[in-house]
Amino acid sequence: MDQPNEVLQRIDPKDLTACDSCDLLMKVPIVGTGEVGRCPRCGSVVSDPKFDSVDRTFLLALSGLLFYVPAVFLPLLTLDVIGWKESGSIFEGFIALYAEGYLSAAIAVLLTAVVLPLVKHGLLLFLSVCLKLGFYPRQFEFILRLHHHLREWGMDEVYLIGLLVTLIKVYGMASVTYETGFFAFVGMVICTVGLSLTFDAGHFWSRVEAHRKETP
Ligand SMILES: [Zn+2]
Numbered sequence: 001m002d003q004p005n006e007v008l009q010r011i012d013p014k015d016l017t018a019c020d021s022c023d024l025l026m027k028v029p030i031v032g033t034g035e036v037g038r039c040p041r042c043g044s045v046v047s048d049p050k051f052d053s054v055d056r057t058f059l060l061a062l063s064g065l066l067f068y069v070p071a072v073f074l075p076l077l078t079l080d081v082i083g084w085k086e087s088g089s090i091f092e093g094f095i096a097l098y099a100e101g102y103l104s105a106a107i108a109v110l111l112t113a114v115v116l117p118l119v120k121h122g123l124l125l126f127l128s129v130c131l132k133l134g135f136y137p138r139q140f141e142f143i144l145r146l147h148h149h150l151r152e153w154g155m156d157e158v159y160l161i162g163l164l165v166t167l168i169k170v171y172g173m174a175s176v177t178y179e180t181g182f183f184a185f186v187g188m189v190i191c192t193v194g195l196s197l198t199f200d201a202g203h204f205w206s207r208v209e210a211h212r213k214e215t216p
Contacts (some may be wrong), residue, residue, distance in 0.1 A: 015027055016189060017046055018151065019039040019041065019042060019046055021040050021044040022039060022042040022044070024038065024040070026040065026046070027048055028202065030054050030057075031047055031049060033049050033051045033091060034051065035049075036048045046178050047202055048202070049202065049203060050197070050198050050199070051194070052137055052198075053198055053204075054131045055132075057127070057128040057187035057198055057199045060194045060198060061122075061124040062125055063123035063194060064121040065121045067184045067185070067187040067188035068072055068118055069184075070181055070184035071185040072090045072113070072181075072182055073090075073091050073181070073182045074088050074119075074184065075088055075179040075180070076088065076089060076163070076178075076182045077177065077178060077182055078176070078179060078181055079170065079174045079175075080175040081173065090109070090114065090181070090185075093113075094109045094110050111153075112156075112158075113141075113156065114207040116150065116153050117192070118155050120151070120192075120195075121191070124147065124195060126143060126150075127140070127147070131204065136212070144204055147201075155190065157189055157193065159185075160185065160186065160189045163182075163185075
Protein backbone atom coordinates (compact mmCIF):
# COMPACT_ATOMS: atom_id res chain seq x y z
CA MET A 1 0.00 0.00 0.00
CA ASP A 2 1.22 3.54 -0.83
CA GLN A 3 2.50 5.75 1.95
CA PRO A 4 0.79 9.20 1.86
CA ASN A 5 4.06 11.03 1.01
CA GLU A 6 4.72 8.63 -1.91
CA VAL A 7 1.24 9.38 -3.26
CA LEU A 8 1.91 13.11 -2.91
CA GLN A 9 5.21 12.82 -4.80
CA ARG A 10 3.39 11.47 -7.83
CA ILE A 11 0.94 14.41 -7.94
CA ASP A 12 2.15 17.45 -9.89
CA PRO A 13 2.19 20.34 -7.34
CA LYS A 14 0.67 22.58 -10.03
CA ASP A 15 -2.52 20.48 -9.83
CA LEU A 16 -2.91 21.21 -6.11
CA THR A 17 -5.03 24.02 -4.71
CA ALA A 18 -5.14 25.30 -1.13
CA CYS A 19 -8.49 25.47 0.65
CA ASP A 20 -9.40 29.16 1.32
CA SER A 21 -10.50 28.35 4.87
CA CYS A 22 -8.06 25.75 6.25
CA ASP A 23 -5.14 25.78 3.72
CA LEU A 24 -5.40 22.03 3.05
CA LEU A 25 -3.65 21.20 -0.23
CA MET A 26 -5.85 19.08 -2.48
CA LYS A 27 -6.75 18.25 -6.05
CA VAL A 28 -9.92 20.26 -6.69
CA PRO A 29 -12.80 17.79 -7.09
CA ILE A 30 -14.37 17.87 -10.57
CA VAL A 31 -18.11 18.42 -10.26
CA GLY A 32 -20.86 19.33 -12.73
CA THR A 33 -22.75 22.64 -13.08
CA GLY A 34 -25.16 23.09 -10.18
CA GLU A 35 -23.06 20.89 -7.84
CA VAL A 36 -20.40 21.99 -5.36
CA GLY A 37 -17.10 20.34 -4.42
CA ARG A 38 -16.14 20.63 -0.75
CA CYS A 39 -12.87 20.55 1.17
CA PRO A 40 -12.55 17.05 2.73
CA ARG A 41 -11.21 18.53 5.98
CA CYS A 42 -13.36 21.60 6.78
CA GLY A 43 -16.26 21.30 4.34
CA SER A 44 -15.76 24.74 2.71
CA VAL A 45 -16.84 25.05 -0.92
CA VAL A 46 -13.73 24.76 -3.14
CA SER A 47 -15.38 24.16 -6.49
CA ASP A 48 -18.67 25.69 -7.62
CA PRO A 49 -18.93 25.67 -11.43
CA LYS A 50 -21.35 28.24 -12.88
CA PHE A 51 -23.44 27.81 -16.03
CA ASP A 52 -22.33 29.92 -19.05
CA SER A 53 -20.01 31.97 -16.81
CA VAL A 54 -18.03 33.86 -19.49
CA ASP A 55 -21.00 35.26 -21.45
CA ARG A 56 -23.00 36.12 -18.33
CA THR A 57 -19.99 37.76 -16.69
CA PHE A 58 -19.42 39.79 -19.86
CA LEU A 59 -23.04 41.01 -20.05
CA LEU A 60 -23.35 41.82 -16.33
CA ALA A 61 -19.99 43.63 -16.16
CA LEU A 62 -20.85 45.67 -19.26
CA SER A 63 -24.32 46.53 -17.87
CA GLY A 64 -22.78 47.43 -14.50
CA LEU A 65 -20.38 49.87 -16.21
CA LEU A 66 -23.25 51.45 -18.19
CA PHE A 67 -25.15 51.98 -14.91
CA TYR A 68 -22.00 53.23 -13.17
CA VAL A 69 -21.77 56.73 -14.69
CA PRO A 70 -25.35 57.87 -13.89
CA ALA A 71 -25.25 56.00 -10.54
CA VAL A 72 -22.19 57.91 -9.33
CA PHE A 73 -22.50 61.29 -11.01
CA LEU A 74 -26.26 61.98 -11.25
CA PRO A 75 -28.42 62.99 -8.23
CA LEU A 76 -29.86 60.02 -6.29
CA LEU A 77 -32.72 61.72 -4.46
CA THR A 78 -34.29 65.10 -3.88
CA LEU A 79 -35.43 65.76 -0.33
CA ASP A 80 -38.06 68.44 0.15
CA VAL A 81 -38.44 69.67 3.74
CA ILE A 82 -41.15 72.34 3.88
CA GLY A 83 -40.06 73.94 0.64
CA TRP A 84 -36.29 73.53 1.24
CA LYS A 85 -34.97 71.22 -1.46
CA GLU A 86 -31.70 69.33 -1.45
CA SER A 87 -30.37 66.76 -3.90
CA GLY A 88 -27.01 65.19 -4.49
CA SER A 89 -25.00 62.46 -6.18
CA ILE A 90 -22.51 60.02 -4.64
CA PHE A 91 -19.64 62.02 -6.13
CA GLU A 92 -21.04 65.27 -4.67
CA GLY A 93 -21.21 63.45 -1.32
CA PHE A 94 -17.47 62.81 -1.56
CA ILE A 95 -16.79 66.49 -2.50
CA ALA A 96 -18.97 67.72 0.40
CA LEU A 97 -17.22 65.46 2.94
CA TYR A 98 -13.81 66.59 1.65
CA ALA A 99 -14.79 70.28 1.74
CA GLU A 100 -16.07 69.92 5.32
CA GLY A 101 -12.71 68.45 6.37
CA TYR A 102 -13.87 64.82 6.94
CA LEU A 103 -10.87 63.50 5.04
CA SER A 104 -10.97 59.83 6.11
CA ALA A 105 -14.74 59.57 5.46
CA ALA A 106 -14.25 61.27 2.07
CA ILE A 107 -11.50 58.80 1.11
CA ALA A 108 -13.65 55.84 2.28
CA VAL A 109 -16.57 57.01 0.11
CA LEU A 110 -14.25 57.67 -2.85
CA LEU A 111 -12.69 54.19 -2.66
CA THR A 112 -15.72 52.03 -1.84
CA ALA A 113 -18.43 53.83 -3.82
CA VAL A 114 -16.57 55.49 -6.70
CA VAL A 115 -13.28 53.69 -7.47
CA LEU A 116 -13.92 50.03 -6.54
CA PRO A 117 -17.21 49.47 -8.40
CA LEU A 118 -15.51 50.85 -11.54
CA VAL A 119 -12.37 48.71 -11.06
CA LYS A 120 -14.26 45.49 -10.24
CA HIS A 121 -16.67 45.73 -13.18
CA GLY A 122 -13.80 46.85 -15.44
CA LEU A 123 -11.57 43.90 -14.49
CA LEU A 124 -14.36 41.36 -15.04
CA LEU A 125 -15.24 42.93 -18.40
CA PHE A 126 -11.59 42.74 -19.45
CA LEU A 127 -11.21 39.08 -18.35
CA SER A 128 -14.41 37.94 -20.02
CA VAL A 129 -13.60 39.78 -23.28
CA CYS A 130 -10.15 38.09 -23.27
CA LEU A 131 -11.73 34.63 -22.93
CA LYS A 132 -14.36 35.37 -25.59
CA LEU A 133 -11.63 36.45 -28.04
CA GLY A 134 -9.18 33.69 -27.01
CA PHE A 135 -6.63 36.39 -26.13
CA TYR A 136 -4.47 35.74 -23.06
CA PRO A 137 -2.19 38.70 -22.21
CA ARG A 138 0.62 38.20 -19.69
CA GLN A 139 -1.32 40.23 -17.10
CA PHE A 140 -4.33 37.85 -17.19
CA GLU A 141 -3.33 35.87 -14.09
CA PHE A 142 -2.37 39.06 -12.22
CA ILE A 143 -5.80 40.58 -12.95
CA LEU A 144 -7.57 37.38 -11.80
CA ARG A 145 -5.62 37.54 -8.51
CA LEU A 146 -6.29 41.28 -8.14
CA HIS A 147 -10.02 40.70 -8.58
CA HIS A 148 -9.88 37.90 -5.98
CA HIS A 149 -8.36 40.30 -3.43
CA LEU A 150 -10.81 43.12 -4.24
CA ARG A 151 -13.96 41.01 -4.10
CA GLU A 152 -14.74 41.73 -0.43
CA TRP A 153 -14.22 45.47 -0.87
CA GLY A 154 -17.17 46.41 -3.03
CA MET A 155 -19.58 48.25 -0.78
CA ASP A 156 -22.36 49.21 -3.18
CA GLU A 157 -24.82 46.70 -1.64
CA VAL A 158 -24.05 48.19 1.80
CA TYR A 159 -24.61 51.72 0.46
CA LEU A 160 -27.97 50.69 -0.97
CA ILE A 161 -29.06 49.34 2.43
CA GLY A 162 -27.81 52.57 4.09
CA LEU A 163 -29.77 54.62 1.57
CA LEU A 164 -32.96 52.62 2.22
CA VAL A 165 -32.55 52.97 6.01
CA THR A 166 -32.12 56.75 5.58
CA LEU A 167 -35.25 56.85 3.42
CA ILE A 168 -37.27 55.05 6.09
CA LYS A 169 -35.98 57.48 8.74
CA VAL A 170 -36.84 60.64 6.77
CA TYR A 171 -40.19 59.21 5.64
CA GLY A 172 -42.84 61.59 7.01
CA MET A 173 -40.29 64.35 7.68
CA ALA A 174 -39.51 65.13 4.07
CA SER A 175 -40.98 64.38 0.69
CA VAL A 176 -38.57 62.28 -1.33
CA THR A 177 -38.26 62.30 -5.12
CA TYR A 178 -36.28 59.44 -6.65
CA GLU A 179 -33.88 60.72 -9.30
CA THR A 180 -32.20 58.97 -12.25
CA GLY A 181 -29.07 58.23 -10.19
CA PHE A 182 -31.09 56.16 -7.70
CA PHE A 183 -32.45 53.79 -10.36
CA ALA A 184 -29.02 53.53 -12.00
CA PHE A 185 -27.52 52.73 -8.58
CA VAL A 186 -30.09 49.95 -7.99
CA GLY A 187 -29.26 48.63 -11.49
CA MET A 188 -25.53 48.64 -10.68
CA VAL A 189 -26.10 46.77 -7.40
CA ILE A 190 -28.22 44.15 -9.23
CA CYS A 191 -25.31 43.65 -11.69
CA THR A 192 -22.84 43.34 -8.78
CA VAL A 193 -24.97 40.68 -7.06
CA GLY A 194 -25.48 38.94 -10.42
CA LEU A 195 -21.71 38.87 -10.99
CA SER A 196 -21.10 37.26 -7.62
CA LEU A 197 -23.52 34.49 -8.70
CA THR A 198 -22.20 33.98 -12.25
CA PHE A 199 -18.45 34.71 -12.19
CA ASP A 200 -16.63 31.36 -11.97
CA ALA A 201 -12.99 32.08 -11.07
CA GLY A 202 -12.10 28.36 -11.30
CA HIS A 203 -13.31 28.24 -14.91
CA PHE A 204 -11.30 31.38 -15.83
CA TRP A 205 -8.17 29.88 -14.21
CA SER A 206 -8.56 26.54 -15.98
CA ARG A 207 -9.01 28.27 -19.36
CA VAL A 208 -5.84 30.33 -19.01
CA GLU A 209 -3.85 27.35 -17.63
CA ALA A 210 -4.95 25.15 -20.55
CA HIS A 211 -3.85 27.90 -22.95
CA ARG A 212 -0.43 28.31 -21.27
CA LYS A 213 0.16 24.52 -21.46
CA GLU A 214 -0.64 24.51 -25.19
CA THR A 215 1.61 27.52 -25.97
CA PRO A 216 4.51 27.46 -23.51
ZN1 LIG B 1 -10.65 23.31 4.18
